[in-house]
Amino acid sequence: MGATAAAYPREGRAGAAAVALFSMGASMGVRELQKQATRDKVVEAARELFESVGYEETTIRMIADKAGVSVGSVFTTFESKVDIFNHILFEKFEALFGELQRISQYLRGSTLDRIASLMSIAYGVECQQLELMISHLGASHGWPARIENESNKRHARLLGLFRAALEQGVETGEIRADADLDLFVDMLFAVYVRNYRKAFYEKLSTEALSALTERQLGVLFAGVSTGVAAAAAAA
Amino acid sequence: MKQSPVRLPYEPVEAPVPTNRRVLSKIRTRQKVLEAARELFTERGYEAATIRDIARRAGMSTGAVFASFQDKSDLFEAILMEDFERVAEAMRAASGKTLPVEQKLVELFAAGYGYYLNNLPLLQATVAHSWVRPLNAELRARAAVKGLLGIVGDALRDGARSGEIRQDFDVRLVSEMLWDVYLANYRRAVYDGWSLETLRARLADQITVLLAGLRTR
Numbered sequence: 001m002g003a004t005a006a007a008y009p010r011e012g013r014a015g016a017a018a019v020a021l022f023s024m025g026a027s028m029g030v031r032e033l034q035k036q037a038t039r040d041k042v043v044e045a046a047r048e049l050f051e052s053v054g055y056e057e058t059t060i061r062m063i064a065d066k067a068g069v070s071v072g073s074v075f076t077t078f079e080s081k082v083d084i085f086n087h088i089l090f091e092k093f094e095a096l097f098g099e100l101q102r103i104s105q106y107l108r109g110s111t112l113d114r115i116a117s118l119m120s121i122a123y124g125v126e127c128q129q130l131e132l133m134i135s136h137l138g139a140s141h142g143w144p145a146r147i148e149n150e151s152n153k154r155h156a157r158l159l160g161l162f163r164a165a166l167e168q169g170v171e172t173g174e175i176r177a178d179a180d181l182d183l184f185v186d187m188l189f190a191v192y193v194r195n196y197r198k199a200f201y202e203k204l205s206t207e208a209l210s211a212l213t214e215r216q217l218g219v220l221f222a223g224v225s226t227g228v229a230a231a232a233a234a235a
Numbered sequence: 236m237k238q239s240p241v242r243l244p245y246e247p248v249e250a251p252v253p254t255n256r257r258v259l260s261k262i263r264t265r266q267k268v269l270e271a272a273r274e275l276f277t278e279r280g281y282e283a284a285t286i287r288d289i290a291r292r293a294g295m296s297t298g299a300v301f302a303s304f305q306d307k308s309d310l311f312e313a314i315l316m317e318d319f320e321r322v323a324e325a326m327r328a329a330s331g332k333t334l335p336v337e338q339k340l341v342e343l344f345a346a347g348y349g350y351y352l353n354n355l356p357l358l359q360a361t362v363a364h365s366w367v368r369p370l371n372a373e374l375r376a377r378a379a380v381k382g383l384l385g386i387v388g389d390a391l392r393d394g395a396r397s398g399e400i401r402q403d404f405d406v407r408l409v410s411e412m413l414w415d416v417y418l419a420n421y422r423r424a425v426y427d428g429w430s431l432e433t434l435r436a437r438l439a440d441q442i443t444v445l446l447a448g449l450r451t452r
Binding site: 057179189197219221222224 | 359360362363365366367373377404405408409411412415416418419425426437440441444449
């Protein structure tokens with residue numbers, strides 16, 4: 001917990017700073033607030049660079065220059081470049097996940113339709129920052145295990161939404177009860193993620209991406225559907 | 236027919252020898268650079284391996300490296316293509332076997348896993364680099380992957396021909412999905428230490444699901 005708080009002083013820190021302001025004197029609070037301001041500047045500069053230049057090519061010095069702070073200041077707010085990226089991904093994910101979670105309760109139709117809608121919404125959001133997504137996917141192949149761990153936790157929450165939709169499908173008799181949902185969800189995710197590459201290199205619109213996803217889901221769902229899938233979807 | 240003896244050393248019989256030797260030594264230099272680069276990319280990843288280090292490992296000057304390759308990315312691409320060729324060979328060998336379509340696909344992809352599991356750090360560098368390489372390099376790499384996807388597609392078509400799976404499905408779509416899933420599993424090898432057997436078993440389950448919807452029965 002202590003290490004996490006030090007590496008990612010987020011909202012909690014701002015709250016702590018406010019408390020410190022009253023209990024320990026104003027100077028402490030000011031320092032905390034300054035640190036928070038530096039942090040925000042660093043994050044914003046890094047986000048722009050990762051998007052325009054790419055993750056690999058961006059250096060801490062470039063981030064510091066763009067943020068108008070010293071290299072040392074960057075390192076007092078984040079341990080390393082990958083930690084800055086991880087923080088950006090954390091914020092980006094929270095926003096997307098909140099949106100998907102909110103919408104998922106209103107989704108209707110077959111299991112395939114509901115999952116296609118979730119993916120389509122995600123594509124719509126992520127494709128607005130497609131370069132950042134491509135940087136993310138590139139960086140994800142070389143980052144340390146601790147970042148992979150955090151990334152996996154985020155993905156598990158996203159996959160939880162897919163899984164909930166599938167479980168509902170099992171209940172309505174649309175999806176086979178003996179289907180291995182963990183395996184299936186993993187496959188959904190593999191296909192979902194690789195499509196960003198297609199979107200980027202083949203310049204697919206979000207509509208084209210959604211259409212492709214529906215065809216892919218059609219193939220995947222044929223493998224776990226019971227015979228009554230079509231009837232359930234029509235109902 | 237009468238020839239001056241003075242001209243003899245310059246007759247065509249003699250001429251190709253130095254040329255051949257030069258060509259051979261150029262090929263040998265190139266090979267040495269590739270080997271050294273392969274080692275360094277494996278040890279350090281793409282970004283951290285420099286041309287200077289590669290030249291030193293190969294026992295030559297950086298100039299000699301640049302005589303064979305334009306730049307680091309050109310060199311890396313040459314290694315990547317070598318790998319693709321070897322994997323394609325292994326996959327083709329697997330797909331030549333007479334097997335039910337599902338097993339054939341497992342064998343084919345397992346050949347890929349078998350190759351790259353011994354070269355995991357290089358694979359990681361390859362995949363990471365694949366997201367940042369310039370567009371024309373990306374197009375060349377895509378052509379190579381297309382060749383591999385073709386082997387997968389052929390296996391699917393064989394299955395359709397033998398009546399194991401339907402005839403009316405989108406071969407390219409399914410090949411690419413198999414490829415997506417195959418690639419995604421590498422993460423487990425890198426971060427969770429999955430063995431060849433574990434990868435293979437997982438992939439077999441995934442292929443079963445993917446083909447289930449295409450079965451004729």
